[in-house]
Amino acid sequence: MKHSGFVAIIGRPNVGKSTLMNAMVGEKVAIVSNRPQTTRNRIMGVWTEKDAQLVFLDTPGLHTPRTRLGEYMMKAAKDALQGIDALVVMVDATAVGKQDDKIVEDMARYSVKKALVLNKIDLLKKEALLELMQRYQEAGYDDIVPISARGGDGVEHLKQLLVSYMPEGPQYFPGDTITDQPERLICGELIREKALRHLREEVPHGIGVEMMRIERQSDNLTEIHATIYCERAAHKGIIIGKQGSMLRQIGQEARADIETLLGTHVHLQLWVKVREDWRNRMDDLRTLGYEDKE
Ligand SMILES: Nc1nc2c(ncn2[C@@H]2O[C@H](COP(=O)(O)OP(=O)(O)OP(=O)(O)O)[C@@H](O)[C@H]2O)c(=O)[nH]1
Ligand SMILES: [Mg+2]
Structure with a gap:
């Protein structure tokens, strides 16, 4: 192995970080939605x-x-910065604001190779992009890279740039590794993604998915039971929908993705449970996998 290392992707919610990582890896490793x-x-x-x-x-x-x-989420983001070899700081080029400027400034202090990535250029006029590049010229980054993580523009260029940032190093993971997430967790995330896709306003933020059971029944069938947590009785009604229509929709879409992931047919059973204020309760956070591993 000639060049290898760790690259953290940092930025405000919804700028396209997960979309970029999926594009880099070439597989859907992280879920994506238009909800922050x-x-x-x-x-x-x-x-x-190869190298x-x-x-x-x-x-x-x-x-x-x-x-x-x-708080757990912010700690996870901060912890990711330890021991990295390079940093990708991402902004949504169509919606740069004060928070982005603050992040760009704070991250400039890290003494690793850094790329400032301007994403969603598919939605941007050339003049606006040039202006933005000008604005960040002196921000202290090794490169400013305009891309469209979703469309693919500039992604390969960014990848080659990151390779050039890497020190000489070992192959950290076997060549066929694409993520550290267990299958069980990815299945739960896919269910959450479909829920986020269909739910509005404050409902998505209060969604959590507990994987109750995932069991191979045969070579060609996996049985999955999962519970969708929400914070209010009113939300439960919305998630279930008229005669169960919403839950059915979420289940159908999640099942299709999970079948692709597992390569078997999937029998997916979903329940909805109200847990008031679960996002502040340690026992619930633990149950849903949001727990410090240290
Ligand atoms: N038009 C356009 N949309 C994009 C692009 N990249 C990402 N998006 C969309 O932006 C939204 C947010 O994408 P994510 O990848 O989930 O963003 P994120 O930064 O990981 O968001 P959080 O996980 O909430 O921090 C989704 O609707 C994506 O489809 C892009 O290059 N162009
Ligand atoms: Mg993300």
Whole structure:
């Protein structure tokens, strides 16, 4: 192995960090949604070729936490910065604000190689992009890289740049590793993704998924039981929907993705449970996997 190392992806919620990591790895490793605070854990994604390996750490979007879950998320983001070889700081080029400037400034202090990535350029006029590049010229980054994580523009260029940032190092993971997340966790995340996709306003933030059971029944069938947590009785009604229509929709979409992931048919049973204020309760956070491993 010639070049290898760890790359953290940092930025405000919803800028496209998880989309970028998936694009880099070439597989869906982290869930994506247009709701802010989609990612709640540090998620690893690995890309390997003959003489290079990039280990990406996708992180929860930086924000001021209002719950214990939020605090856990911010700690996960901060912890990801330890021992990295390079940093990708990402902004949404169509919506740069004060919070982004603060993050860009704070992260400039890290003494590792750094790329400032301007994402979503597919939605941006050239003049606006040039202006933005000008604005960050003196921000202290090794490169400013405009990309469209979703469309693919600039992604390969960024990857090669990151490889060039890497020190000489070992192959940290076997060549076929793409993530550190167990299958069980990814299944839960896929269910949460579909819930986020269909739910509005404050409901998505209060969603959690507990995987109750995941069991191979045969070579070609997996049985999965999962519980969707929400914070209010009113939310439960919304999640279930008219005659169960919403829950059915979420279940169908999640099942399709899980079948692709596991390569078997899936029998998916979903329940909905109200747990008031679970985002502030340690026992619930632990049950849902939001727990410090140290
Ligand atoms: N138009 C456009 N949309 C994008 C691009 N990249 C990401 N998105 C969209 O932006 C939204 C947020 O993407 P995510 O990858 O979930 O963002 P994130 O930064 O991981 O968000 P958090 O996990 O909440 O911090 C999704 O709806 C994506 O489809 C892009 O290059 N162009
Ligand atoms: Mg994310």
